[in-house]
Amino acid sequence: MNYRHGYHAGNFADVLKHVALVELVRLLTAKGKKLFVLDTHAGAGGYDLSDGFATRTGEAELGVLRLETAARAGMPAAVARYLAAVSAYDRKFGSSGPRLRHYPGSPRLIRAALQPGDRLVACELHPQDGLALKREFAGDRAVEIRQADGYHALKALLPPPERRGLVLIDPPFEVPDEFERLLRGLRQGLRRFATGCYAIWYPIKDDAAKDFIAGLTDLKLVTLELNLGPTIESGKLSACGLAVVNPPWKFEEAMREALPWIASHLGPDVRPTIRVWPATSPVPAPSA
Known part of the structure; x- marks a missing residue:
């Protein structure tokens, strides 16, 4: 995988991660208490799907661009909220065409969902993406940008003074x-x-992902x-996951509604799985 997230912006992995992220921030801000969010590998902040890196891979075609054409009737609320946040970001650039052009990275989605008094620290080690991230949030006092190793931030910034927090870890x-x-x-x-x-986002290529999850149970x-199934082009990532530790109340319920719907609209071979520890039965793929 290429570290520069612009190559993968809006792909199926982003859909999974960002639908869950928007829902997590919504649920964690619902009580009205101050929230701290740490994004350890934040990327550039936003991406142009019609130019540059994204056009070289076309991965958004099998991700957010496929979902944006889906009928809104019957769409799970968590998916609708995610697509609304994506569209709101795109509109900031004056986009008016039939297709999405600008896609928000995780720090932009987080920032849009924060309440007054909440705080975001976004870390990005890559110098070019770190500079882009600083430009993206210039003048925003609720957001602190650090060009730093996100793993070091886990030690430096935790526990937060707010005592309530969400940590997104999305390594390269x-x-x-x-x-x-x-x-x-x-x-x-x-x-x-x-x-x-x-x-925590993770790719699934071999047993390493299974061993990682086993260490968290x-x-x-x-x-x-x-899992996109066997039709994905050879050499490309075809499966990924998001592990959520200490999920807020109703998060699992929202994802059990959203994930099968997402899979059914991304393609006929896409398989969703949700597992909970203490262990429960996985959610089967939606019927054809």
């Missing part, structure tokens, strides 16, 4: 030991901030996974 997975680094970082964060909600955990 360019190094062979990324799963080990991820597990160490997560455990370190939990030691410092045990009551925080953590959302002592926690209160929901995992969401999408």
Whole structure:
């Protein structure tokens, strides 16, 4: 996988991650208490789907661009909220065509859902993306941008003064030991901030993902996974997941409604799975 997220903006992995992210922030801000959000691998903030990196891969065609054409009747509320947030970001650029052109990264989706008094710290190590991220949020006092290793931020910024928080960990997975680094970082964060909600994105290529999840099953955990099936082009990522530790009330319910619907609209071979620890039965793929 290429570290620059612009190549993958709006793809099926972003759909999974961002539908869940929008719902998590909504649920965590519902009580009206101040919320701290840490995005450890934030990317550039926003992406142009009609130019540059995104056009080289066309991955958004099998992701958000497919969902935006779906009929709104019967659409799960969590999906509708996600698509509304994406459309709102696109409209900021004056887009008026029939297709989405500008796609918000995770920090933009988080920021749009925050309430007054909430706070976001977004970390990005890549110098070009870090600079783009700073430009994206210039003058926004609710957002702090750090060009830093997101794993180090787990130690430096937790626990937050707000005592309520969401941590999104979305690593590039360019190094062979990324799963080990991820597990160490997560455990370190939990030691410092045990009551925080953590959302961790991971690719599924081999047994490493299964072993990673097995190392988390002592926690209160929901995992969401999408598998595109055998028709995906060779060499491209075809399956991924999001592990949510300490999910808020009603999050699992919302995802059990949203994930099968998303899978059925992304393609006939796409398989969704939701698992909860303590273990329950996985959600089957939707019927044809």
